[in-house]
Amino acid sequence: MISETSLPSNTRPLSPSVLANLKKSPTVRDWLDISACGEVQIHTGKVEIGQGILHAMASIASSQLSLSPHQIKVMAANTLRSPDEAVTSGSLSIQDSGATLQQVCAQVRVRSINAFAKQYAVTIKDVVLEEGFLQAGEHRAPLVSFITTSILDEAVSLEPWDPKQPNIGLKQSDNPKLEETQRRPDLAQKVLGEFEYIQDILKPQMLWGLVLHPRTLKGQLIKESFKAFESFALQITGVTQVVHDAALVGVLAKSEQALSRCNAYLELHTLWDESRSELPSELQNNQVLASWLRSQPLQSQSITPEGVGDYSTARTLNAPNAPNPSKTQSDSADGALSVKATFTRPYVQHASIGLCTALGHWQGEGEERRLLVITHSQGIYNLRRDLGLAFGLPSQNIHVQHHPGAGCYGHNGADDVAYDAAWLAQFAPEHWVRVQWRRSDELGLSPMSPAMAVEISATASPSGQLLSWETDIWSQGHGTRPGRESSPALLGAWQVDQSSHAAPILVAINAPLQSGGGAERNAVPLYTIPQWAVHNHRVLSTPVRVSALRSLGGHVNVFALESVMDMLAQSLKMDPLTFRLNNLTDPRAIAVLKEVANMSQWSLQQEKQQGERQDSEGWGLGFAKYKNTGAYCAVVAQVVVSESVRVKSLYICADVGHVVHDDGAKNQIEGGAVQSMSLTLLEQAQLGPEGVISKDWEHYPIAKFGQTPQISVSLIDPQQSPSVGAGECSIGPTAAAIANAVSQAISARIYNMPLNAENLLKGLES
Amino acid sequence: MNTPLNFTLNFTLNAQSVTLSTAKDPDGHERSLLDLLRNELGLKATRLGCAQGQCGACTVIKDGQAILACETWISDLEGAKITTLEGLGNAHEPHPLQTAFIEVQAAQCGFCTSGIIMRSAALLEHNAKPTVKEIEAALHSNLCRCGVHERVIKAVLLASNGLTTTDHLPQRGTP
Numbered sequence: 001m002i003s004e005t006s007l008p009s010n011t012r013p014l015s016p017s018v019l020a021n022l023k024k025s026p027t028v029r030d031w032l033d034i035s036a037c038g039e040v041q042i043h044t045g046k047v048e049i050g051q052g053i054l055h056a057m058a059s060i061a062s063s064q065l066s067l068s069p070h071q072i073k074v075m076a077a078n079t080l081r082s083p084d085e086a087v088t089s090g091s092l093s094i095q096d097s098g099a100t101l102q103q104v105c106a107q108v109r110v111r112s113i114n115a116f117a118k119q120y121a122v123t124i125k126d127v128v129l130e131e132g133f134l135q136a137g138e139h140r141a142p143l144v145s146f147i148t149t150s151i152l153d154e155a156v157s158l159e160p161w162d163p164k165q166p167n168i169g170l171k172q173s174d175n176p177k178l179e180e181t182q183r184r185p186d187l188a189q190k191v192l193g194e195f196e197y198i199q200d201i202l203k204p205q206m207l208w209g210l211v212l213h214p215r216t217l218k219g220q221l222i223k224e225s226f227k228a229f230e231s232f233a234l235q236i237t238g239v240t241q242v243v244h245d246a247a248l249v250g251v252l253a254k255s256e257q258a259l260s261r262c263n264a265y266l267e268l269h270t271l272w273d274e275s276r277s278e279l280p281s282e283l284q285n286n287q288v289l290a291s292w293l294r295s296q297p298l299q300s301q302s303i304t305p306e307g308v309g310d311y312s313t314a315r316t317l318n319a320p321n322a323p324n325p326s327k328t329q330s331d332s333a334d335g336a337l338s339v340k341a342t343f344t345r346p347y348v349q350h351a352s353i354g355l356c357t358a359l360g361h362w363q364g365e366g367e368e369r370r371l372l373v374i375t376h377s378q379g380i381y382n383l384r385r386d387l388g389l390a391f392g393l394p395s396q397n398i399h400v401q402h403h404p405g406a407g408c409y410g411h412n413g414a415d416d417v418a419y420d421a422a423w424l425a426q427f428a429p430e431h432w433v434r435v436q437w438r439r440s441d442e443l444g445l446s447p448m449s450p451a452m453a454v455e456i457s458a459t460a461s462p463s464g465q466l467l468s469w470e471t472d473i474w475s476q477g478h479g480t481r482p483g484r485e486s487s488p489a490l491l492g493a494w495q496v497d498q499s500s501h502a503a504p505i506l507v508a509i510n511a512p513l514q515s516g517g518g519a520e521r522n523a524v525p526l527y528t529i530p531q532w533a534v535h536n537h538r539v540l541s542t543p544v545r546v547s548a549l550r551s552l553g554g555h556v557n558v559f560a561l562e563s564v565m566d567m568l569a570q571s572l573k574m575d576p577l578t579f580r581l582n583n584l585t586d587p588r589a590i591a592v593l594k595e596v597a598n599m600s601q602w603s604l605q606q607e608k609q610q611g612e613r614q615d616s617e618g619w620g621l622g623f624a625k626y627k628n629t630g631a632y633c634a635v636v637a638q639v640v641v642s643e644s645v646r647v648k649s650l651y652i653c654a655d656v657g658h659v660v661h662d663d664g665a666k667n668q669i670e671g672g673a674v675q676s677m678s679l680t681l682l683e684q685a686q687l688g689p690e691g692v693i694s695k696d697w698e699h700y701p702i703a704k705f706g707q708t709p710q711i712s713v714s715l716i717d718p719q720q721s722p723s724v725g726a727g728e729c730s731i732g733p734t735a736a737a738i739a740n741a742v743s744q745a746i747s748a749r750i751y752n753m754p755l756n757a758e759n760l761l762k763g764l765e766s
Numbered sequence: 767m768n769t770p771l772n773f774t775l776n777f778t779l780n781a782q783s784v785t786l787s788t789a790k791d792p793d794g795h796e797r798s799l800l801d802l803l804r805n806e807l808g809l810k811a812t813r814l815g816c817a818q819g820q821c822g823a824c825t826v827i828k829d830g831q832a833i834l835a836c837e838t839w840i841s842d843l844e845g846a847k848i849t850t851l852e853g854l855g856n857a858h859e860p861h862p863l864q865t866a867f868i869e870v871q872a873a874q875c876g877f878c879t880s881g882i883i884m885r886s887a888a889l890l891e892h893n894a895k896p897t898v899k900e901i902e903a904a905l906h907s908n909l910c911r912c913g914v915h916e917r918v919i920k921a922v923l924l925a926s927n928g929l930t931t932t933d934h935l936p937q938r939g940t941p
Contacts, residue, residue, distance in 0.1 A: 050875025050912055183871060190876030191867040192860065193811030193851035197877065200810040237792040257791050257801050260817070353815050353823055353911050354877045407875030407912045439816040663871055667914070671874055674913025697820035697909065705905035708915035 012160055012722075017096040018103060022156050025083035029152040031104040032061070038144050040067060042074045042101065045085025046093040047378060048186070049408035051727050052664045053093050055184040059661045060098050062181065064105030065143060066129040066170060069181050078401040079384050087379035087481060089410070089548060090516055091630055091725025094660055098723060104156050111154070112146035113169045129169040182663040186404075198376050198403040199357045203432035206359070207240065210259045211420035211435050212249040212266065213445055213495060215691030216277030217505050217545060221247045225271045233262050243427050246502075247272065247495040250424040252433065263438060274690045279543050283451075283687045286346040287752075290453035293474040298537040303524055305532065308513050314533050335462045339567045342455040343560035345753040347448040347685035349694065350549060351702050354406020356413035356446070357436040360421030362429050371398045371425075375418040376405030382483025383415050387422055390488040390503065409675065411547035413437055413446040415482050419490035444695035445491060448685055449549035450476040450508070450539075452519065454560040460568045466583045469532040471523050471561070476539045477508030478518030478552040484509075491545070508546050510538060516627035522554040522732055525561055526625050527583040544687065550672070551626070551731035555679060558624045558732025559739055559753065566620070566740045567749065576621050576740065577602055586625075591716055592634040592653045593623055599714055600636035600651040609744060616641045620740025622733035631656040631729035632716075635673065637709075637737035641745040643757050645681050647709040647738060654713070654729055657721040665726040666713045672727065673711060676734035678703035681755050777843040779807070780853025789840040799843065800824045800835035803850060811851035811880045815909075822908030825881035826850045832888035832904075851880040854887055863887055866925035867918075874912035882908045886922045895926050 014022075025031065033041045042061050048054045054076075058069035065072075075081070085097055113134065117124045122136040129135075132143050189195035214220070221244060230242040233251055238258030243250045249271060253259050282292035302314030359374040371393060377383045380400040388395050400418075408414065417437050425433035437445065452475040459467040482489040487503040494505050510518030517523075520536040569579035577597050584590050597603065605619045618641065623634040632655040638648045650673050656665055682701055686694040694700035735753075742760075743749050750763040775786045784807075791797050800817075803809040803826075815823030817836045824835040827849040855861035863883050866872070873879045882905060889896055889904040896904070901922045910918070 050877075052874065183868065187871055187873050187876060188857075188868050190873055190879050191864050191883065192855070192857055193880060194857070195876060196810070197813075199814065200804075255791075256805050257795075257797055260798075260801070261791075261793075261795060263817075351911055352875075352877075353813075353821055353909055354875070355814065404875075406877035409911070436814075439818060439820075667871060667874060667917070670916060671913035674915060675911070678913075696818055697816060702909060702911060703913075703915070704907075704909065705915055705918070706902040708913070711916050 014103060014158060014160065015095070015099060017092070018100045019158060021083060021085065021096065021100040022103070022158060026155050027152070028104055028108060028154050028156055030083055031101060031156070032108060033152060034144060034147055035073075040065065040072045040144060042072055043082050044074060044097045044101065045077050045083045045381070046088045046097045047077050047380070047402045048404045049088060049376070049378060050404070050406065051668055052184045052186070052661070053088065055186065056094060056661045056664055057098060057101055059181055060101050061105050064102055064109055065132070067132045067143070070185060071132060076402045076404075077380050079380055079399055082380070084381040086483070087382060089378055091626060091728045094723045094725050098660060107154070107157055108147055108151060109169055111151045112143055115146045115148065115151070116141060124168065127169055128171060130171060134169070182661070184664065197354065198374060198405045199354060199436065201359060201374060201403065201434070203359065203361075203434075206432040206434055207428050208253045208256050208259050209421065209424040209433045209435040210251040210253075210262055211417075211424055211492065212251075212271065213441065213491060214247050214272040214274060215444060216274045216279060217494065217542070218276040219247055219272035219274045220276060221249065221271060222273050225269065229265065229269065229271055232265050236261050241427055243424070245423075245496040248423065248492050250427065252424065252428055277543070277691070279687060279689055279691070283543055284689070286684050289346055289451045290342065290344045290474070293451060293453050293539055297540040298474070299540055300535055300537045303513060303520065303534040303536070311535055315535065336459045336467055337462070337568060337571045338457065338459040339564050339571070340455070340457040341564060341567065341749070341751060342453060343556065343563060343751050344453045345451065345556045345559070347451045347544065347546070347687070348549065348679055348683045349443055349448050349685050349700055350409055350412040350446050351443065351700060352406045352408065352412060355437050355439065355442050356417040357405060357434065358414070358418040358421040359432050359434045360418070360425035361432045362425050369393065369397060371422055373398070373400045373418050373422055374403050375400060375414060376403060376408065377414045377418055378408060378411070379481065379483055382481065383418055386415070386482035386488040386490055387419065390419060390490055390493040391422065410449070410549035411447055411479070411481050413442060413491070415489070416445065416491040419488070419492045423492055423496065440695040443700055444692040447480060447545045447547035448692075449552075450478060450519065450546040452553060452556040454523070454556055456560055456564045458564050458568060460572060462572070464572050464574050464579055464582050466527055466529045466568075467531070469525055469529045471534045472537065473519050473523055473535065473553065473557070474537045474539060475519035475553060476542065476546045477510045478521075478546070478548050479511055480506050480508045480545065480547040505542055507540060507542050510536070516629070517553070518548075519553040521552045521557060521627060522624050523557040523561070524628055526586065526589060526628060527565075527580070528585055529583070544692070550675065551728040554624070554626065554728070554732040555676065555735055556753070558622065559680070559735040562622045562624070562733070562736030563739050563743070563749065563751075566743065575606055580621070580623060588632050588655050588716075588718070589623070589625060592632045592655050595714055595716060596621075596634040596636050596651050596653040599653060599712055600638070600649075602636060605638075616745050618741040618743065618745030620737045620742070620744060622736025622740060624729070624732045624736075626729040626732070630724045631726055633669070633729040633733045635730060635733040635737040637734070637741040639738060639741040639745055641742060641760070645738070645742055645755050645760070646707070647677050647681070649710045650677075650712070650734060650737070652711065652713045652730055653716065654726065655716040655718065655721075656726045656729070657723040658719055659715055659717045660723050662715065665715060668726045669713050669730045670711045672730035673734040674703060674708050676731040677709065677738060680735040680738050680753055684754055775840070775844055777845060778847045780849055786840065789843075796839045796841060798836055799826070799838040799840060799848070802840050803835060809850050809852050813877060813880055815877070821878070822881045822885065823878055825884045825908065827884055827888050830888065830891055832885040849884070851883060854883065861887065862925040863890070863922065866921040870917050870921040870924060872914055872917035872921040874914055878908060878910045882910065882918055886925070889922070890926055896922070898923070
């Protein structure tokens with residue numbers, strides 16, 4: 001649900017997520033502290049994964065405290081000091097952590113102003129806070145000198161701050177769009193080569209580690225192959241140990257070079273028998289994935305206007321039509337038009353440019369035995385919990401420190417490699433052990449985003465009103481993150497002990513719909529429809545490991561939903577924009593659609609397409625409100641189709657509520673759009689009997705320079721609306737806009753992603 | 767092992783001369799420039815992304831040409847002039863590309879940025895005013911997953927004085 005907390009106004013009731021944060025971490029000092037040298041330090045449980053969140057947090061604190069963001073230090077999350085805010089995911093950081101921080105900083109400001117007014121015997125409303133200084137008449141003092149221990153130790157108020165004077169002490173002219181506040185300080189460090197990534201950390205006496213996993217979930221170590229590898233590796237100068245526990249193999253060395261030489265051997269020799277994995281042959285052919293998904297054991301649940309409920313009841317209420325191929329029909333007595341179509345997407349991969357890395361270190365003995373881990377995980381407390389389960393250690397004996405890695409777009413291998421480092425470090429007590437996955441591990445072992453099939457039946461009246469909508473989704477769950485089950489959700493923990501006590505391979509689940517759902521994310525149309533139902537069929541088989549990737553099911557669901565909207569508009573001979581506007585009531589949804597139409601000169605382009613049609617060029621529209629509770633986003637794509645699809649331009653309008661960091665939000669929206677374009681046009685995991693085959697960049701190509709479009713982003717900034725995240729809102733609408741533009745360009749609908757030459761040809765043939 | 771006792775290898779790195787007594791590892795195997803930079807010389811802005819020559823994260827400049835440090839053997843460096851991101855510029859004297867990347871905020875996670883800047887710097891050495899197409903062609907082998915391609919092109923144009931930030935990019939060609 002939408003957070004009811006507003007930025008920057010402090011007058012709304014606090015949202016449940018902010019209240020939950022303040023229940024767990026109740027005092028000011030849990031969130032804000034003053035260092036020995038008088039620096040304001042912010043503690044957040046959210047982590048930097050390349051999205052610029054720490055700078056956004058600094059911006060929020062700076063606007064409440066009238067400091068420059070550069071005068072505020074946002075500390076990297078760790079389990080000794082930071083509030084527990086679970087996972088940095090789902091575009092929730094601004095609305096949860098940011099809103100909490102705003103409450104904390106508002107309280108600090110008001111309390112400090114009170115103390116200043118008292119000391120100088122001035123009235124509160126005469127106190128002005130400017131560039132970190134409190135001023136009233138001739139009195140002037142640094143804000144920080146008034147943030148006393150008693151203010152820091154106070155509980156954070158659970159009520160909105162002083163509704164009558166929410167902005168006390170703040171100057172109205174404070175402009176968060178000032179150039180200085182727009183620039184992320186970490187980007188300057190990155191551009192100048194000064195930024196330290198987790199991959200760059202070295203510790204004294206550190207050992208370099210390699211942890212080798214089977215390529216499938218049930219691979220078995222071949223003893224003779226291991227022996228041969230062991231004798232090879234131990235001859236390399238610098239290799240100190242070769243170890244294994246069941247299927248998991250580790251190498252410890254004094255140099256990275258020694259590990260590189262092990263890798264050269266491993267590129268030519270496998271250590272595992274993968275035959276037990278019995279990877280279904282259907283998974284090796286993306287053309288039949290959809291029928292495989294439908295044929296699996298399923299757990300079905302339905303969403304209807306009444307809420308989330310039992311599938312069989314909902315299905316009885318909305319009996320599906322007899323199956324028919326993807327087409328539009330006008331067959332009912334009242335002239336209603338119907339569309340029924342199935343859309344698919346294969347498994348896709350995270351494909352970060354950096355490699356998952358972690359450092360582990362064991363200290364002490366017996367009850368004093370402690371594990372230290374440095375990680376780029378999205379959820380340090382959840383990782384700590386699952387490491388505790390895996391190693392039989394109480395949480396208080398494990399310390400997890402976050403350190404940024406390369407871009408993270410969902411549940412990748414960051415948690416798994418943290419387990420690997422901890423596991424391997426057991427063989428070298430008192431040493432730090434650094435483990436980095438190889439490129440083939442990064443692409444071949446990280447959880448993938450599930451393959452999906454989405455079938456939609458929809459009807460509309462001849463006048464262009466939607467009448468009914470029914471969606472069926474087949475997909476594995478979209479979450480196997482740590483911190484949620486009674487056994488560890490860590491790859492290596494499933495492979496070390498293959499007895500009956502071993503940690504079981506976890507079946508992916510979907511988050512509850514009120515948190516945005518998983519496979520069913522964004523499947524419920526935002527359009528006004530008298531009768532609708534969404535049936536989510538969770539595939540219970542786990543032939544390959546899957547979990548969350550940016551926008552989860554939203555990528556496929558919006559692609560499908562907005563394709564059907566265009567199919568209906570086409571059969572109604574209606575402009576796709578007009579058809580959407582006819583069926584929307586939410587003014588913010590209408591506003592982003594109208595603005596994107598304006599930016600792209602939509603009507604003019606459509607007229608051109610109707611008139612002198614430019615061969616192979618198409619324009620398409622896509623829209624969604626992320627998770628149905630987050631940011632509104634409308635996209636217009638211009639494509640040219642020859643053998644393949646070239647996206648020439650993307651016009652994007654989004655409403656993310658009040659904008660905290662204008663350029664940061666735009667950067668996220670642009671990046672999401674490019675990533676979506678890449679997923680939609682190019683990407684498909686390739687699987688074989690021995691696991692993921694697409695484990696290098698040659699076999700898993702992503703969008704390159706020369707394939708990316710011109711992008712224009714416009715943000716509607718409703719000052720009084722709560723801020724929501726921007727990181728994922730452009731994924732679904734971009735996919736849909738491209739699909740609709742391609743359809744216009746080639747006068748045929750492509751139902752199967754990726755929209756590559758092979759699928760285009762198949763679409764044209766049918 | 768097959769290195770003669772009096773062996774020395776000399777090259778220039780970021781305008782400083784480097785002398786090595788061996789180019790190989792203790793077992794006589796070749797070592798990459800990437801390993802030397804990151805693990806021996808402490809120059810970590812050059813990044814390991816794939817070690818297979820497929821992503822461009824380790825791009826540096828050798829004698830005016832962009833090369834991949836993961837695929838360059840130390841043995842091949844005799845007399846070479848190598849520049850890494852650290853040698854291109856710094857906070858006091860940034861290279862025009864560094865200034866432009868900051869101005870445009872042409873990064874998100876920044877992991878691919880070092881390689882992209884180095885390849886762009888090599889491009890500008892040979893072609894002071896590249897077109898969008900020439901920039902795209904030069905950067906084709908440098909991967910970016912965060913999707914900041916548009917900003918990167920803007921930054922390179924800005925650094926080559928082909929653009930002010932308020933300008934829009936020129937229309938790109940059809941495929």
